[in-house]
Amino acid sequence: MSAPDYWMAEEDVWAAIATARNSFVDLVAGLDPADWERPSLCTGWRVHDVAAHLTLAPTSSRAALALGFARALLRGRASFDGMMDILTRDAGTRPREEILAALHAAVGSHHLAPGTTPRVALVDALVHTQDVAVALGIDAPAPPVAAREAAERVWAVSFPFRARQRLAGFRLVAADVSWRRGEGQQVTGSMTALLLLLTGRPAALAHLDGDGARRLARSLAPHDREELP
Secondary structure (H helix, E strand, O other): OOOOOOOOOHHHHHHHHHHHHHHHHHHHHOOOHHHHOOEOOOOOOEHHHHHHHOOOOOOOOHHHHHHHHHHHHHHOOOOHHHHHHHHHHHHOOOOHHHHHHHHHHHOOOOOOOOOOOHHHHHHHHHHHHHHHHHHOOOOOOOOHHHHHHHHHHHHHOOOOOOHHHHOOEEEEEEOOOOOEEOOEEEEEEOHHHHHHHHOOOHHHHHHEEOHHHHHHHHHOOOOOOOOOO
C-alpha cells in the first residue's frame, strides 16, 4: 500500500509523539491517587498500569527492552498479548511518583521497542491517552492530524488489530479531517473516535454516526479487545 500524500515526515511524527506524551502526563498528573486505581479501557489494566506501560520503550535501552521482551515472552507462553501484559503489570508495581517521573523523562525520547517504528509509538501514545480519558469521562480528543497519521498506520498493517479485516464492509469517514478508508455502509466520527474503533475499542461506538454505525455495533466480534499491546 503506497503512503498517502499527507504522510508526515519522521521529524513531524516525533514532534506529534512528544505532544501526545505531554498531554498524557498532564492528564494523569492531575488525577487523584484513587483515579490511578480505576480501570482503563484496556482489559485488566488500571490507569496506573497504562501509565507504567507508556514508560517501557521510551525509558529503556533497546538491548534492555529486547531482553525484557524475550523473558516475558517465555513467561507468557509465546503469546504477544501475554508478554505485553506481563511487562506492563511488572512495570505497574512501581509507585505512582516514580512512574510520573519516568513519564516526564519519556516525552522527548526517541527510543523504540524492537521491531517498531515512530508511527507505532504515536499510535501507542494517542490511543492510551484515550484509554484513560474515556474511562474516566474526561474529554481529551487527540489532535486530528496526528490521529489520522496513527489511524493510517493501523489501517495499513494487519498486526495486531486486523482493522481492515474486522471492518470489512464499512466505509470510515472522518468528520474533522480529510480521511476515508474502506467500502460499504458509512461510519462517520471524529478522527479520535475512528482511531479507537480501528484499535478495537468498543467505547468508540458511542461517538460514531452514519448508516453503518448501528450495524457495526452488532457486528463487532465479541473477542475484540480493548487493549493496545
